[in-house]
Amino acid sequence: MAIQRMDHVGIVVDDLEAATAFFAELGMELEGEAPVEGRWVDRVVGLDDVRVDIAMMRTPDGHGRLELTKFHTPRAVGSEPENAPANTLGLRSIMFAVEGIEDVLARLHTHGAELIGGLEQYEDGYRLCYVRGPEGIIVALAEQLD
Template sequence: MALQRMDNVGIVVESLDTAVAFFTELGMTLEGRATIEGEWAGRVTGLGNQHVEVAMMVTPDGHSRLELSQFLAPPVIADHRTAPVNALGYLRVMFAVTDIDNTLARLEKLGAQLVGEVVQYENVYRLCYIRGPEGLLIGLAEQIG
């Protein structure tokens, strides 16, 4: 089999510092931060000459990563952050947490807003969606059974 793993999920943000602070509070660790620019990078993305600030965040188990990108050039051309849950395309990232109520309380201090309500799925999970920094849709799941 050629597929080894999913390496990361990319999220474009307006403020890299705000997003890093939010995902750090969620429990991720900043693995590294860098500037990516030049013609070589544009050959990968199809954007031509680009200038991007990137922060790589990693989950506590070391297996999952978010690549947060702030484009300085070219400018951002679309905004999908307020799309509802049933919109086409990439939707959200779901995180497993140990205490959903505590996590919500901590993230609300950074501006996170509960989308609907915290619900219980049978005796297995407590789940919710929140809007995080810049309106990003994020799922939280606490295993209870």
């Protein structure tokens, strides 16, 4: 049996409010927030005494979702340098198709986002860039050219 779909991507954050605001500014919709704890979650994630808050964000088309998770216990740990470069092993970025990429960049800047390199055009098809948001999360933005 093959997979049916990709349900969501999980991101552990320290500042859940800032991460939620950042992705909401990008155009994602808050689907729900909830505290999660108990033996069942301890067994799923392989940790003891888990207590987290989650915010589930949904793309406007309803197909993509991000689960933002703030660990209260046990405390989250870092495994790589803060603001790791794009060539660091592991999950590096999440790409979103956008309209009005310059406007999106300006709005994200108000939430502390920084352009990593530059806004570039790829052939005649796309304008794209990498943006570093809260928690060092790298978001790739692509705007299709007409």
